[in-house]
Amino acid sequence: MYKAFLIKYAEIGVKGNNKRVFEDALVNEVKRALKKITGEFKVIRHEGRIYAQCLSEYDYDEVVTALKRVFGIAWICPVVQIEDNGFDDLANQVINYLDKAYKNKNLTFKVNARRTRKNYPMNSMEINMELGGRILDAFPEMKVDVHKPEVLLQVEIRGDVINIYSIEVPGPGGMPIGTAGKAMLLLSGGIDSPVAGYMVAKRGVQIEATYFHAPPYTSERAKQKVIDLAKIVSKYSGPITLNVVNFTDIQMAIYEKCPHDELTIIMRRYMMKIAEDLGKMSGCQGLVTGESIGQVASQTMASLYCTNEVCTMPVFRPVIGFDKQEIIDISEKIGSYETSIQPFEDCCTIFVAKHPVTKPNLNVIKQHETNLDGVIEELYKTAIETTEKIVIE
DSSP: OOOEEEESSGGGGGGGGHHHHHHHHHHHHHHHHTTTTTSEEEEETTTTTTEEEEOOOOOOOHHHHHHTTTTOSEEEEEEEOOOOOOHHHHHHHHHHHHHHHHHHHOEEEEEEEEEETSSSSSSSHHHHHHHHHHHHHHHHHHHHOSSSEEEEEEEETTTTTEEOOOEEEEEOSSTTSSSEEEEEOOOOSHHHHHHHHHHHHHHOOEEEEEEETTTSSSSSSHHHHHHHHHHHHHHHHHOOEEEEEEOOOHHHHHHHSSGGGGHHHHHHHHHEEEEEHHHHTTTOEEOOOOOTTSSHHHHHGGHHHHHHHOOSEEOOTTTTTTTTHHHHHHHHHOHHHHHSSSOOOOOHHOOOOOOOOOOOOOOHHHHHGGGGGHHHHHHHHHHHHOEEEEEEE
């Protein structure tokens, strides 16, 4: 029955003179999403509306699932589009639509007609009243409820086409990918960082990712787990370049030459440095982490202050004020939770101290880092040069 899907947006509508740029980005993201599924589609912008037109057979659920992952979409509306052949034809089409869309007619309804073509021979109120009467004649069991109807029938008379629809599937909201720059996500195998990547992508940020691998202390299964998480995030964010950094030698040097209660902080500082350097090479404008205040020792305010100090880029922490259950809820929603809890350790958990410092002093940390002089420079250079790049589609 549905040969098109009306794509509604929300926040884009207040972008003023820049709205066209955001609409173009949304059109491109809808095209990207639909390109991956069975069927042929044409995505167009027409008279202030975005439509995904179905040019062949398609799977309804597959289309809706794909569109529900496109940031920038507020509502997905399967529509019946008809030509204007007079009001009687419109009324017949509406009755036919309701008959097919709702097998159970014991429903309340309201008609909401809108006209962008003001020369239509009836105004919106007249259309509402006349269509409502025709519907009641066709389906006596249906009843009008103008306050909280079970079916809100939308009739849009727009130029040479009339849209008829009553189903609005919630989209993910946010802004289209690529409209807010690019950032480097520090992606571990945990629950938090994939959620952070999802959340910043929802604001239109293009994502690249860096994972710190420490063979033989972390296994290939741990690496594959992170690749799988990147694939899940990429369903929403689009393609991701995953940088896999061999961090073993740097970790071992820190372990041998620095106080053990400061291991996590110093390792974290070098991770941030490396991620920033890789980000600068690929045009990133910020770093993204999954840190939440107080969740672990390396995420106290004092610890975050120490790790931030090495960065010149801004560091974005989308889940900074969330508790663990709130983060888990989002991870379950986006489908990353079951992968995140697989029991394959990352390099941070393996080298964590028994009693890590929770209130590190920056001057003391920097003083202890001088123990690495003459060693760390070459290890750092090697880590950058040997970084493996994996493109996640």
